[in-house]
Amino acid sequence: MAKKDRTSYRRKVRQHQVSGRLKSQLVQAQREIDALTHQRERFARAVEASNLGLWEWDLQSDAIYHSHFEQIFGYQEDEVPHFMGNLQPFVHSEDYPKLRRALVDNLKGYTDQFRCRFRIQHKSGAWRWIEDNGRVVEREPDTGRALRMLGTRRDISDEQERHERLRLAWRVFDVSTEAIFILDHAYRIIFVNAAFTRISGFSKAEVLNRRFLEIYQHVTSDLVEHYRQIGQTLRERGHWEGELEEQRKSGEVYPQWLKVYAVPSTYTNEYHYIGMFSDLTQRRQAEERLTYLANYDSLTGLANRNQFRDRLHVSLNHARIYNQKVALLHVDLDRFKAINNTLGHEVGDALLKETAQRISACVRDADTIARLGGDEFVLVLKNCRHYDAVLSVGQRIIEQLKRPFILLGHELLMSASIGVSLFPDHSRELQVLINQADMARNRAKQLGGDNVQLYSEDMQDGSLERLRLERDLRQALQRSSLQVYYQPKLCLRLNRITQAEALVRWPHPQDGMISPGIFVPLAEETGLIWALGEQVLYESCCQIAAWCAQGLEIKVAVNISAHQLRNDKLVDLVQKILAETQAPPHLLELELTESCLMEDASATRDIMHRLRNLGITLAIDDFGTGYSSLGYLQRFPVDVLKIDRCFLQEITSDEQPGTLTRAIVALGHGLGLHVVGEGVETAAQIAFLRRLHCDFAQGYYISPPVPATEFVQVLQDWQQSRAQALAP
The missing domain is CATH 3.20.20.450 (EAL domain)
Structure with missing residues (x-):
């Protein structure tokens, strides 16, 4: 082949190769452009779906790019042309100082990141919580002056409201007067509030990550079994409520009302347990005090009129069932009113208390002694077999009351009149029995006092x-x-x-x-x-x-x-x-x-x-x-x-x-x-x-x-x- 032809051929081959490479590069470039476009579109859709506002601030021209602007603030962008540089009219007065400080610190290079939460007034007039995150991405090489910032902005109002509710709930949780604790799936304590430490005496450090049975000084088999039953009920029903006798750190046992609820996890099949309890000690003491005042005489400690009637009624019912006898003795101090009026109520009260003690020494523990009021006392003697035994009790009381009373510097010589009635010999009715004992007491008074009289029918105003x-x-x-x-x-x-x-x-x-x-x-x-x-x-x-x-x-x-x-x-x-x-x-x-x-x-x-x-x-x-x-x-x-x-x-x-x-x-x-x-x-x-x-x-x-x-x-x-x- 001629030299000229060979040269022309080689030139054509090289041109073909170059053209092929160019076409290949163009195809590759187009693919990259398409991929980039696709990624940008995906990114744009993701940003759009996320409700996350993206902003770019050119500090040289004060130009702002901001996505979701109207969605977040309610304004069109052209309504607020210098938004980043003129935020003050929109930001809550309490939040503006911290926002400005955070922004300036980042612009001056004091911080690497600009981050702030603040309230801004929406175009509707409502206050919305906003979270800003951004940083300076371009500075002037010589002076370090900020030229451009990039960041994100999102509306966190709903999140802030949930956070506030959670904070309030947690505050209520912590300041509750009821003790509250949380157990993990293995019944280990993972949280207690202040009331728990106050009522139990245990500090948080002493109970966290431990089971209740591990913190008590004395653990009995009954306690272990009781806790096992509570756990079983929680697994079966999801809750348990009842009264317990629990231990303080000091070892003191106190009454407690406990409520426990099983709370399933949203991530696993395990449960947590929330418990609340209150100390019933003061309530129990108040109830006992009220019960005492309702049933006992505050001066002598004996049963009062209400308690006397209840006990007499119970004794009569028992006697009816078991075919027994009940004796009722009505005791009245002779000349008490004269002593009370002459020497004063202080001496009179002391006399009544000493009288109550002497009468109590004359009867069995199972018998009832009550003070009806004033200087009148009654005794209910159960399961009496003979009249003589009842009269013997009455005579013992008279002999006890004849002994001198030495009270507040006074020596008093007393006597008593006592009337006796018996169930069922004299009556089967409670009130009639009381009336009969009272009539017998009146007869004892009429006879000069200092004696015991057994009721008889001729006492009904004479035969x-x-x-x-x-x-x-x-x-x-x-x-x-x-x-x-x-x-x-x-x-x-x-x-x-x-x-x-x-x-x-x-x-x-x-x-x-x-x-x-x-x-x-x-x-x-x-x-x-x-x-x-x-x-x-x-x-x-x-x-x-x-x-x-x-x-x-x-x-x-x-x-x-x-x-x-x-x-x-x-x-x-x-x-x-x-x-x-x-x-x-x-x-x-x-x-x-x-x-x-x-x-x-x-x-x-x-x-x-x-x-x-x-x-x-x-x-x-x-x-x-x-x-x-x-x-x-x-x-x-x-x-x-x-x-x-x-x-x-x-x-x-x-x-x-x-x-x-x-x-x-x-x-x-x-x-x-x-x-x-x-x-x-x-x-x-x-x-x-x-x-x-x-x-x-x-x-x-x-x-x-x-x-x-x-x-x-x-x-x-x-x-x-x-x-x-x-x-x-």
């Missing part, structure tokens, strides 16, 4: 007087001269008189109106109570029917004694009277005392069921003064509870607590029973019962017992006069 009253009562029953009065019951919901209690009255031709407290016990003792009860029941049912004929539906409650309830003929008698008088059964209510229910409970329950089957209702009278057991309320078919008048006597204004009354009303309603408040004498007492949602009120404030001829007028007068004044 002749008693015989005369018995004869007259028989004649009154034969002639039907006893009268039935009716005391209205106010329905507190309707503010209307809708019920009444039938109360027997005896207008004696010579002695005037004789108290039921005299002739009713006499009727019980002489066996006349059945005839008396039958007459009252018959008259009451006749009156129910008469009122119905007048268009008045008045429910009437009739008292039934223990003697009547023990009579197998009671159900037949009630059924017979209802049939003869045509009185609607639902308008008849029978009131029973608590002690009635406890004698032969099985037979009593059967009779009560048979009475209920007739369509009448049954009420427990004077609830709270006797046995007052939730158990018998559940066992016996009862419809109504009547709160004894003594519980309302403490209510002199509608702002007083009346704790026991509240409890009885709540108990009655919880068992589905109606509740009647007896002995209402003031408007405040009615207002108090109404606030408790008590169903009925009865007492002299509404009306005293009145004859049937006056009852309708009382009903009308109530509606016209007091109803409006007491309307809720």
Whole structure:
């Protein structure tokens, strides 16, 4: 090939090779451009999706590039052309100084990073929390003056709000008066608050990363088992709550109310446990103090009147069940009032305390001694076998009290009058037994004091007087001269008189109106109570029917004694009277005392069921003064509870607590029973019962017992006069 041709060929080959390389480089360059464009688009989409504002500040021209500007601030960029250099109008006045300091420090090179959280006012007027992060990325080589900054900006308002809520929650957690702790999945303590250290006595360092059983000085097998049961309950139910006896660091055992909750982890299958407990020591002490004050005499430390009645009631019920005897001794110091008035109350109080100690030394620990008030004491002696043994105790008391008292520089010579009654020889009723002991005490006083008298029937104002009253009562029953009065019951919901209690009255031709407290016990003792009860029941049912004929539906409650309830003929008698008088059964209510229910409970329950089957209702009278057991309320078919008048006597204004009354009303309603408040004498007492949602009120404030001829007028007068004044 000619030389010229070869040269031309080589030139063409080189040109082809160069062209190929250029094409390859162009293709590669295009690929890189495409990849870069793709990455930029992805980055732009990521920034857009992140709600993260990117900004670039050219400090030479004061030009700003800012993404998401309107989204974060609400402004168009052209509305705030010099944003970075003119932030002050938008930033909260409390935050601007720290923002300016952080920005200047970075511009001057004092810090490598500009970082600040501040509040800025959105165009809407709302304050928003903003977080800025940035730094200077270009400086003038000679002077170091900042030329360009880059950074990010984000709205952290929601995050800040969550943080604030968490801070507040944590603060509440730490300052709570309840001790709070957190356990990990292995029951190790990982956090305790200040109350935990205060109540337990352990510091945080002493308990962290340890189990409870590892920090106590004394760990018993019972404690280990109890903790195991708590752990099992937490695994099964997720929570546990109850009372524990726990140990302080000092080793002291204290009552604690503990609540523990299992909290599942959001990342693993493990649980944490949050526990809260409170120290019940002060509450327990306060409860014990209140219980003591409610049941014991503060001067002598003996049982008070309330506790005495409760213990006597329990003793009588026990004696009924086991066929035992109970003795009641009523002790009264002779001439105490004269000593108290002459030497002063300080000497009188000292005498009463010493008297209580001497009486206590004369009886067994199992017996009950109480101070009724003033200089009167009572003793309940259980399981007494002989009269002589009881009188011997009384004589020992008299001998002890005869010994000189040396008190505050005074030597006193004392004596006592003691009356004794026995269950069941003298009576089977609690109040009657108390009255009999009191009558025997009065007889001892009448005989000059310094002696013991056993109750006998001739003490009922003398045997002749008693015989005369018995004869007259028989004649009154034969002639039907006893009268039935009716005391209205106010329905507190309707503010209307809708019920009444039938109360027997005896207008004696010579002695005037004789108290039921005299002739009713006499009727019980002489066996006349059945005839008396039958007459009252018959008259009451006749009156129910008469009122119905007048268009008045008045429910009437009739008292039934223990003697009547023990009579197998009671159900037949009630059924017979209802049939003869045509009185609607639902308008008849029978009131029973608590002690009635406890004698032969099985037979009593059967009779009560048979009475209920007739369509009448049954009420427990004077609830709270006797046995007052939730158990018998559940066992016996009862419809109504009547709160004894003594519980309302403490209510002199509608702002007083009346704790026991509240409890009885709540108990009655919880068992589905109606509740009647007896002995209402003031408007405040009615207002108090109404606030408790008590169903009925009865007492002299509404009306005293009145004859049937006056009852309708009382009903009308109530509606016209007091109803409006007491309307809720």
